[in-house]
Amino acid sequence: MLAYIGLGSNLDNPRAQVEQAFAELAALSGCELLARSPLYGSTAIGPGEQPDYVNAVGLLKTELTPLALLDALQAIEQSHRRVRLEHWGPRTLDLDILLLDNLSIDSERLKVPHPYLTQRSFVLYPLADIAPALHLPDGRSLQEVVALCPRDGLAQIE
Template sequence: MSRHYSYIGLGSNLDNPKLQLQQALDEIAQLPGCDLLANSSFYASKPQGPQDQPDFVNAVCLIGTELSPQQLLEALQSIEQQHGRVKKRHWGERCIDLDILLYDDLVMQTDQLVIPHPYMTERDFVLIPLAEIDKDVRIPNKGGLTALIDKLTTSYLITI
């Protein structure tokens, strides 16, 4: 089996968000064929979309994995379901959200999965934690992190 490297975005704004993220990191580390290699600090951020919800806690982690992108997606969705995730509204509140941001330098699009994550370059709560792990990461077809972070118009992140 070949080893791949994937960055995963984590977010929560319900049911003790910091604990939700820590538990999700522990569960990602225990996935078969996966090793948790690094994780960022936790950051408080304003919600995307509807503002009538609590602020989010976000982080990014790097894993080494033998899972395919589809297998990894299914494993992350299983963790979300174990945490009781229910999608009530688009960009709404959630106990846990786990997104594959990057998978090696793969570019792919299916009905279930788009890599790189389609909104990652617009989100401070993804780019800044990602840069904390590795500021030299390049996002396929988008460029380097430093230039992308410089393009952000606003940032409301607070390290917690």
């Protein structure tokens, strides 16, 4: 199964957090990191004044079930001392399953495609870097969705 993973950090050296997370994704049992986007800088979305984010997207080939992959990603977040104090609050590391093959999943623990996938420039632009010909499960091309999403200050930093 192919899994597109969104990575983000805005605390404790965000660039190093994302780079380390890529290394940890590559080392996950039953997974192979096939591609990674450049790093991007983005303005934080969420409550209060927050530092800017470093974002990227990775492509994993995985033998894990969707929930086992979610558990593995959450374990990586925890190893980075991720604290969930407030929704969309600052974080050392955020790993989101954006897409899993062409699956649609709507469970209490996991929603795929990611509910905000088509609204977030910091996900769409890096995703387009590694999968420009991708089509979403609803049939729309990624390029079509990217064209409708303003960059909102998003800038490639690597």
